[in-house]
Amino acid sequence: MAKIVLGVTSSVSIYKACEVLRGFQKAGHEVQVILTPNAAKLVSPLLFNSLSGRRTIVELFDEDHPWSIAHVALAKEAALLVVAPATANIIAKFAAGVADDFLSTFYLAADAPVLIAPAMNEAMVLHPQTRDNMNRLRRRGVEFVEPAKGYLACGDEGWGRLAEPEVIVRRGLELLRRSLSLDGRTVLVSAGPTREYLDPVRFLSNRSSGKMGYEMAREALARGAKVVLVSGPTHEVPPARAELVPAETAADMKKELLKRFPKSDIVVMAAAVADFSFPGQSGRKIKKQALSGDLKIAPTPDILKALGERKKGQFLVGFAAETDDLEANAVKKIKAKRLDLIVANDVSGPGIGFDADENQALLIDAGGRVRGTPKMSKRELSRVIWDVIEASLGQRS
Ligand code: PMT
Numbered sequence: 001m002a003k004i005v006l007g008v009t010s011s012v013s014i015y016k017a018c019e020v021l022r023g024f025q026k027a028g029h030e031v032q033v034i035l036t037p038n039a040a041k042l043v044s045p046l047l048f049n050s051l052s053g054r055r056t057i058v059e060l061f062d063e064d065h066p067w068s069i070a071h072v073a074l075a076k077e078a079a080l081l082v083v084a085p086a087t088a089n090i091i092a093k094f095a096a097g098v099a100d101d102f103l104s105t106f107y108l109a110a111d112a113p114v115l116i117a118p119a120m121n122e123a124m125v126l127h128p129q130t131r132d133n134m135n136r137l138r139r140r141g142v143e144f145v146e147p148a149k150g151y152l153a154c155g156d157e158g159w160g161r162l163a164e165p166e167v168i169v170r171r172g173l174e175l176l177r178r179s180l181s182l183d184g185r186t187v188l189v190s191a192g193p194t195r196e197y198l199d200p201v202r203f204l205s206n207r208s209s210g211k212m213g214y215e216m217a218r219e220a221l222a223r224g225a226k227v228v229l230v231s232g233p234t235h236e237v238p239p240a241r242a243e244l245v246p247a248e249t250a251a252d253m254k255k256e257l258l259k260r261f262p263k264s265d266i267v268v269m270a271a272a273v274a275d276f277s278f279p280g281q282s283g284r285k286i287k288k289q290a291l292s293g294d295l296k297i298a299p300t301p302d303i304l305k306a307l308g309e310r311k312k313g314q315f316l317v318g319f320a321a322e323t324d325d326l327e328a329n330a331v332k333k334i335k336a337k338r339l340d341l342i343v344a345n346d347v348s349g350p351g352i353g354f355d356a357d358e359n360q361a362l363l364i365d366a367g368g369r370v371r372g373t374p375k376m377s378k379r380e381l382s383r384v385i386w387d388v389i390e391a392s393l394g395q396r397s
Contacts (some may be wrong), residue, residue: 002079002176003030005110007103008048010038011085011119012153013162020084020117021051023169029176032057032074034103036090060102075109079179082172084145085119085162088130094142095133111240113175113222117145117168122158139357139377141222145171181390182225188264189217189242190257192232194250196277196300199286204297206272207354210234212319212378213270217242219382220266223390228264230256232271250274250300261307261314266389268317269304270343272354276300308338315393317341317385323348330364340392341365343385351375363388
């Protein structure tokens with residue numbers, strides 16, 4: 001039995017929230033309802049109290065229990081947040097991080113998967129601002145049950161009707177199952193660039209921001225895995241609950257990954273390890289006059305190859321950053337590094353690959369099966385990649 005938090009906002013379709021609540025209860029889950037103050041003007045919290053068997057939360061500050069920080073306590077227990085119906089206003093608040101009532105504050109405090117079922121007038125749901133807000137949330141991993149077309153409360157026909165309660169419940173239960181799909185597994189992810197120093201101030205590196213690897217780590221956490229994130233230097237905010245291991249150079253990264261490899265079930269090598277380093281790095285800043293000649297470089301260790309050679313049942317995922325012959329080059333890397341899956345991205349395309357919020361990839365498994373994805377946010381792509389990894393693991397067992 002999981003604790004599901006049902007956020008209910010002020011739409012005329014609010015009555016359907018009762019069926020959503022019942023649907024989750026029938027599936028054996030406990031439901032805590034949060035009504036926004038405007039929703040509480042449409043229906044009494046007492047209705048949801050009697051259906052849920054729990055006191056409905058409306059106010060951010062509870063006069064009866066002024067010492068309890070309820071949104072934080074509830075955030076720790078919640079396995080899923082479903083907002084149905086969701087107004088344009090709550091979607092905008094979530095997208096902007098505005099926390100001025102219990103529900104919007106809870107959204108920021110909770111780490112659980114989030115499912116939103118919007119309900120509003122057609123002009124509002126199709127408004128570029130609303131679409132923009134929804135896309136911002138999607139990029140952060142929030143999922144939506146799109147509203148349906150039909151008769152609307154304002155008397156119009158069009159898009160904006162709340163999806164049917166059974167559809168919302170089904171999607172919610174899918175999310176709940178997925179939130180445990182990697183439970184018990186240890187996932188080792190590498191992310192970001194490495195820096196290969198010439199002297200204390202100069203280094204060779206690349207444009208990797210770490211976003212792809214961080215999103216792979218975030219999605220693994222959202223699926224219940226224990227995650228160790230070995231990261232090169234980035235400006236990204238590390239996912240909460242991941243064990244973060246900083247590694248600056250290829251040699252550091254190799255050491256940290258090899259140490260943790262035996263206890264890992266799945267390894268995702270999204271880092272862009274610099275291919276060359278400077279042998280005999282100087283401990284002192286080299287005078288620029290002394291740098292005028294050719295610089296000697298040497299290849300860095302191939303970490304992924306070393307992991308492939310030591311593989312004992314681990315599922316090994318590599319990335320391939322290519323500008324030419326994407327598929328053929330990626331296939332060669334599967335064999336050379338003993339991978340189970342490679343995620344090949346074309347790093348010459350605009351708006352994808354290095355230091356972009358979006359990416360597009362070919363997912364090629366060791367059996368030669370190729371799946372292409374459209375351009376999507378790195379979070380959404382990580383979801384596709386994890387679905388493929390899980391399907392392959394399912395076939396193994
Ligand atoms: O970090 P972002 O800005 O979000 O960008 C994402 C990304 C483009 C960096 C990412 O999607 C990606 O493609 N990562 C792999 C980059 C890379 O080094 O590709 P490669 O084709 O050169 O290497 C193949 C694989 O071998 C990679 O898994 C790489 O981590 C690994 N490798 C490479 C060199 C090396 N010395 N040791 C390695 O382990």
